[in-house]
Amino acid sequence: MITVINLGTGNIASVSRALKYLKIPHAVSDNPGDVSKSEKLIFPGVGNFFEVAARLKALGLDKLLKDKVLGDKVPILGICLGMQLFAGFGEEGGGTEGLGFIKGRVLRHRASQHGLRLPHIGWNDVRFGDFKVFSSINDNSCFYFVHSYEMITDEPVTSAFSNYGVDFLAAVQKGHILGVQFHPEKSQEPGLKLLKNFCEGRF
Amino acid sequence: MLRHRVIPIVLLDGYSVLKTIKFDVRRNLGNPIVVARVYNSRNVDELILLDIDASKENRGIDLHTVNAVASECFMPLTVGGGIKTCADIARALEAGADKVSLNSVLFEKPAFAKEAVSVFGSQCIVASIDVKKGQVQKYELYSHSGRTINFSLEDALKFLIDSGVGEILLNNADLDGLMSGYDLGLINYVSSLMSIPLIVAGGAASPADCSKAIKAGASAVAAASIFHFTSITPQLCKEEMHKDDIPVRL
Numbered sequence: 001m002i003t004v005i006n007l008g009t010g011n012i013a014s015v016s017r018a019l020k021y022l023k024i025p026h027a028v029s030d031n032p033g034d035v036s037k038s039e040k041l042i043f044p045g046v047g048n049f050f051e052v053a054a055r056l057k058a059l060g061l062d063k064l065l066k067d068k069v070l071g072d073k074v075p076i077l078g079i080c081l082g083m084q085l086f087a088g089f090g091e092e093g094g095g096t097e098g099l100g101f102i103k104g105r106v107l108r109h110r111a112s113q114h115g116l117r118l119p120h121i122g123w124n125d126v127r128f129g130d131f132k133v134f135s136s137i138n139d140n141s142c143f144y145f146v147h148s149y150e151m152i153t154d155e156p157v158t159s160a161f162s163n164y165g166v167d168f169l170a171a172v173q174k175g176h177i178l179g180v181q182f183h184p185e186k187s188q189e190p191g192l193k194l195l196k197n198f199c200e201g202r203f
Numbered sequence: 204m205l206r207h208r209v210i211p212i213v214l215l216d217g218y219s220v221l222k223t224i225k226f227d228v229r230r231n232l233g234n235p236i237v238v239a240r241v242y243n244s245r246n247v248d249e250l251i252l253l254d255i256d257a258s259k260e261n262r263g264i265d266l267h268t269v270n271a272v273a274s275e276c277f278m279p280l281t282v283g284g285g286i287k288t289c290a291d292i293a294r295a296l297e298a299g300a301d302k303v304s305l306n307s308v309l310f311e312k313p314a315f316a317k318e319a320v321s322v323f324g325s326q327c328i329v330a331s332i333d334v335k336k337g338q339v340q341k342y343e344l345y346s347h348s349g350r351t352i353n354f355s356l357e358d359a360l361k362f363l364i365d366s367g368v369g370e371i372l373l374n375n376a377d378l379d380g381l382m383s384g385y386d387l388g389l390i391n392y393v394s395s396l397m398s399i400p401l402i403v404a405g406g407a408a409s410p411a412d413c414s415k416a417i418k419a420g421a422s423a424v425a426a427a428s429i430f431h432f433t434s435i436t437p438q439l440c441k442e443e444m445h446k447d448d449i450p451v452r453l
Binding site: 013017018020021047117118120121122123124142144145146147163164185186188189191 | 452
């Protein structure tokens with residue numbers, strides 16, 4: 001079973017709707033029991049890094065996720081803040097530790113240093129080359145973004161980039177750990193294809 | 204490169220789609236779910252669904268409608284109308300909205316914008332403001348319910364941005380439904396006061412108007428009449444914008 005981790009913020013319903021449309025069986029849950037039985041995890045998130053990191057701790061999900069993802073090698077797809085929480089550190093909300101799945105930091109998007117508006121909201125093209133979870137999607141397809149922070153990685157990982165003032169990380173993969181900064185569930189055909197690829201093990 | 208969005212607005216009076224002129228004269232346009240289905244098949248960038256009677260009638264937007272629309276739309280959906288509490292926002296998100304548009308409540312309960320941002324994040328909160336030219340030809344905020352708003356346009360923008368809202372949806376009430384072109388002076392002025400994305404609405408008559416609004420400083424253009432009453436589609440607008448060297452998603 002695939003579990004969509006529900007942290008009670010944002011558009012969990014949208015992710016679940018997209019999976020339903022794709023006829024992919026899944027559960028939506030914040031229950032540690034469900035998470036520990038899952039064969040794949042989807043970790044969507046919107047909101048504030050600091051607050052969601054605190055909520056993960058409060059629910060005991062931080063330790064469980066580390067056990068499942070790092071110990072049992074359960075594949076996980078982080079979406080937006082979900083991806084950002086894979087980093088070791090996030091400065092939003094005062095600065096706090098993330099899950100540390102990927103060596104990296106989440107900082108205020110550098111676009112503001114180039115006089116661009118934040119949040120970065122809208123459709124932007126993603127250069128992903130031969131990134132497998134993008135199978136059967138045309139390179140440079142547009143995906144829908146909404147975020148003010150970006151992840152900067154400090155280790156070699158598979159990366160896809162988008163440009164907003166600067167090139168920034170749009171998708172990342174380290175083995176069975178995948179993250180996308182954009183919202184595949186809101187990105188029409190290319191987004192639905194990406195979700196299907198992940199759920200069917202093409203990554 | 205970030206693409207400029209073209210966003211259809213679907214106005215509801217409870218259960219059916221309608222369009223107003225200067226926020227007043229109304230025409231009924233049928234079933235919102237059918238309308239949303241058409242926009243989804245046209246691959247639009249985003250959709251805004253607003254119930255314009257909800258606040259006045261002291262009720263919320265119909266969540267079954269939101270749910271039905273969201274089940275067919277894999278694009279960002281902004282929902283507004285009668286949203287006054289965090290519980291209202293949570294219900295709209297649960298029904299399938301990605302963002303909510305706040306309007307009356309912003310000035311009736313000035314602490315609310317900040318509270319909503321802290322609970323749901325900036326990206327979730329669109330502040331919708333309606334502007335009209337006052338007696339001395341100065342822009343003023345306009346309230347649907349006829350209440351006085353004790354904020355100048357400039358103070359309102361500062362207050363909303365300081366509260367952390369993610370986007371501003373600027374409506375020119377004088378131009379609503381007239382299809383006489385956007386108010387480029389207003390767009391230019393307001394965009395110069397902001398560092399967050401600006402969506403503009405009110406007056407779009409042609410694809411060229413969309414280009415002009417972006418060049419005047421808008422991040423995204425929104426419109427209703429032009430898509431309801433003419434053969435012009437969001438795609439047609441974007442093709443024109445593309446010719447004008449504006450990045451769009453084609």
